[in-house]
């Protein structure tokens with residue numbers, strides 16, 4: 001019997017990204033409370049959160065490949081998760097305007113005793129944003145469930161001047177690397 005793939009994520013974006021590869025998978029959302037040590041590096045934070053999400057689900061699914069991921073935005077050394085409210089989204093977008101930030105996505109794959117844990121970094125440069133553009137965007141509601149208060153795959157695309165790295169990692173899952181790492185521990189696809 002072929003081992004199954006479980007996506008340990010409630011993110012609709014990660015679901016859509018995996019669906020893009022036409023591979024069968026199911027979803028089990030971990031009810032993990034996301035906490036991290038602010039002193040730690042963003043790389044370690046996203047890898048550790050991804051691992052915790054995968055472990056939470058893997059403890060009940062020994063013979064499946066369990067995939068967890070976590071995305072944060074890092075701007076001038078500050079880690080930006082999802083906004084707490086509209087005001088927070090506005091000030092986050094003001095702080096990203098006209099500058100380059102990093103999007104860090106950590107990924108963890110667990111299959112029995114095999115664990116793969118890695119991260120991808122993508123540099124994203126925003127055009128200068130006007131206050132009215134920011135306010136209109138925040139009113140759309142799009143930023144509210146997204147790290148860094150924007151979605152590159154949505155209306156937020158209008159802010160992006162340049163991107164270096166994997167676009168899919170910004171959306172929440174570095175697809176090509178993930179599939180390669182899955183294969184490295186025996187997943188057939």
Ligand SMILES: Cc1cn([C@H]2C[C@H](O)[C@@H](COP(=O)(O)OP(=O)(O)OP(=O)(O)O)O2)c(=O)[nH]c1=O
Nearest residue numbers: 009010011070071146147150151152170171172
């Ligand atoms: C920067 C950016 C982030 N995001 C999203 C991806 C993630 O869903 C979200 C970051 O939150 P995460 O905590 O990584 O994920 P999540 O809470 O949505 O789902 P789960 O923990 O169950 O896996 O931000 C975009 O959709 N587009 C973008 O351009």
